[in-house]
Amino acid sequence: MHYALTINGKSHDVDVDADTPLLWVLRDAVKLKGTKFGCGAGLCGACTVHIGGQAVRACQTAVSDVGNHAVTTIEGIGETAVGARLQKAWLAVDVVQCGYCQAGQIMTAAALLTQNKSPSDADIDAAMDGNICRCATYSRIRQAIKQAASGADFGANGQPRKGA
Amino acid sequence: MTLQDQSFQPQALFNVAKLPTSRRAFLKAGAAAGGGLLLTLTVPLLVKAAAGAASAGASTLNAYVTIAADNSVTIMSKNPEIGQGIKTMLPMLIAEELDVAWSQVRIDQAPLDAAKYGRQFAGGSQATPLNWEPCRRAGAAARQMLIAAAAAQWNVPASECTTSEGRVLHQSSGRSVTYGAVAERASTLPVPDLAKVAVKDPKNYTIIGRSTPGYDSPKVVKGEPLFGIDHEVPGMLYAVFQKCPVFGGKVVTANVNDLKKMTGVRDAFVVEGGSDLHGLMPGVAIVADSWWRASKAREKLEVTWDEGATAAQSSAGFAKQAAAFRGQAPQNSLRNDGDVAAALSSAAQVVEADYHYPFIAHAPLEPMNCTAHVEGVKVTLWAPTQNPGPGRTLVAKTLGLDESKVIVNMTRCGGGFGRRLDSDFMAEAAWISKVAGAPVKLVWNRTDDMQHDFYRPAGWHFFKAGLDADGKLIAWQQHFVSFGKNGNYARSANMESTIFPAGRVPNLSMGVSLMPLGVPTGPLRAPGSNALAFVFQSFIDELAHKAGKDPLQFQIDLLGKPEMLPGRGAGFHTGRARGVMEKVREVSGWGQRKLPERTGMGVAFYYSHLGYFAEVVEAAVGNDGQIKINKVWAVGDVGSHVINPTAAENMAQGGVLDGLGEALNQKITIDKGRVVEANFDSFQPLRLTQAAPVEVHFVTTDNPPTGLGEPPLPPAIPALCNAIFAATGKRIRSLPIDTALLKA
Incomplete structure (x- = not known):
């Protein structure tokens, strides 16, 4: 089946089976590898993308259900103000260990901050608990979300943070 | 019969009971030199050669x-x-x-x-x-x-x-x-x-x-393709591989001809494989033009398996066998200091306790995968591996090629935790590429990963200890029930006889009994220590309470004068252990704060992988038994320098939280020779809402710098369990923690 998808503002014509999860369409047909496969069951959040601005698990979304909605992935989220702030905060806080989950974390956080400019700890808990970080960088994830939300000046990209 | 320590094997990098000779010599030199600069170099001298990155100019x-x-x-x-x-x-x-x-x-x-x-x-x-x-x-x-x-x-x-x-x-x-x-x-x-x-x-x-x-x-953070699973080769096909759910099982028949007719499927075939659980095992490969189509074809796969002998094994069966060992003398003696029987009979108090921990999985978030391209007598692999050298050796052996014809490209790994020290997935990808006659990307799904891991082995410890009238520890008797055969431990199922308080208790015996195991085991982050810290440091905490002593001071008193005792590497230095314990007492405000009802602080330390960590956990236990960890203080001594402080703090926090996740959430159950848990619903890494703040401190000492991937993890588990005891009076002797036992 042919599907016309709008991904990160660009249109893509893909020829895939109707039940193919958006995750595999992105990764293997469109060749956008930033969206990650972790569990295939909506349990880990590594495949989080935005469809029509909502955070969804791409492994649980058949391509046939995407319709005309715009899809945004980690490769495109930096084009939004919230996404750019998050990516900057992620680097300033030096969140990443292995990094495999971080695309999904940032996509979930971007949906949260778009809807809630100043999330409380409880709001962050509610939004982010579905995203597993196997390296457990959670306190830095929380810190980076707050830093991005506060709109603070993070300094240069990758600026060293205060040491341990 | 004496138990043989596991000698150094490239396949079993960090579950070794003995480190390789050169490494030991290296550290000994460091100790002899008072921890100053070392002149011994353990890598080959630099070779002048054009580096890959060299560009014009x-x-x-x-x-x-x-x-x-x-x-x-x-x-x-x-x-x-x-x-x-x-x-x-x-x-x-x-x-x-x-x-x-x-x-x-x-x-x-x-x-x-x-x-x-x-x-x-x-x-x-x-x-x-x-x-x-x-x-x-x-x-x-x-x-x-x-x-x-x-x-x-x-x-x-x-x-x-x-x-x-x-x-x-x-x-x-x-x-x-x-x-x-x-x-x-x-x-x-x-x-x-x-x-x-x-x-x-x-x-x-x-x-x-x-x-x-x-x-x-x-x-x-921009999602660039860095990981093994992201690699692409022109003309590449996608593969899935179904192995027998029972470890060691073989294929009798499979409906591969039906699968070949399915849309997108390019090939489907039985892989005969071998019997080495760390190599290419029997199974059915499905190769398709997309991973999704290969996976869909797999849903139609029908296999008759010869399940083999392991089908008779189960977690329940192991527990029953372990219990039977409880009343017996250990099969093997590991250590025997003084006269334990006499000391126990003269003790003012005898304390008995049984401890147990389950099998657990690694579950790195990037599932096992490998891209392989066999071209005649040459194979090129792109592999997220922790251990590329032995991976190359295994692939060469599996395909019957010379090692020089096996090119391994290391990619970034989406977590490792020890799982990727094994190279089974590389052998599978190479074999499938060879048979399919095309470059192939093999990707396991999460269930493959969880059910075909090399698990942290379960274990049982039966303790009896004696305190004298002053509350001093005078006798320690430990019977460890583990896995193995013919006097050899299963991988990562070993215990060293130098673990504290060995050397500090005048009458101490450690023995081990082994049961056969068909389930593959292997090193999980802080192998050995991730389980043994729980057992040793929880039981010492029990003894401190029975002695009526402050648990932190009890351990400091037991550590005694600063000196090197036998142990991993150059040995276990009681002064360095004491140093981190003193510091964690200070930074955590140990004993200084009035805590609410059903809130407690617990402490533990451990020496693992050449690093010393002491940790305090403050935890609150609700009347419903639910545990809330308020805060963790972690103090490490990894030598003279913390090379990259931001990464060191991140790694220490992650290690502590990983340990807490194991204690709170994780168990792998064996039933009929197969793993029951299949995904992140039944086997959960720690999640954000469980992640307590972890305050990390380092003390620097005049010792060569050592690593941080492992040492922060082990003490977190007993520190939590000891905090739960302080909060509730209930002693956790089995993992994962059963909150039903903690109800008010």
């Missing part, structure tokens, strides 16, 4: 350092990056002694090349101790060559030249030149003797000890 000074005319410096990072931050940290060591500004530095992943880099692997928290000297000296050697080149150009003695931020300076004449301008000349000079090159006085360090963000993190 760039000059390669040694296997690690290439400098371009524009003064940009490319440093090779030798080991696989699995999230431990090695790709940033090892080049920091080189850049420090090369004396360049970090902003000049570009980092490339080195190829697998033992002649140039020695052993390349990620395991056992060994990168820091093994590379601290060689990497700094590789940088210093390149610096010396650049100075020599500049001095020759200026016709001045090299001894009059200094360096700063990538320039050679001649103070008296006021001349200076960039490294880039003299690199070509330097590259023609002989490589100096690494043992003799001058290294910096640590007080002049500008990079070591300064927080340096992860080099590839800017690419990670």
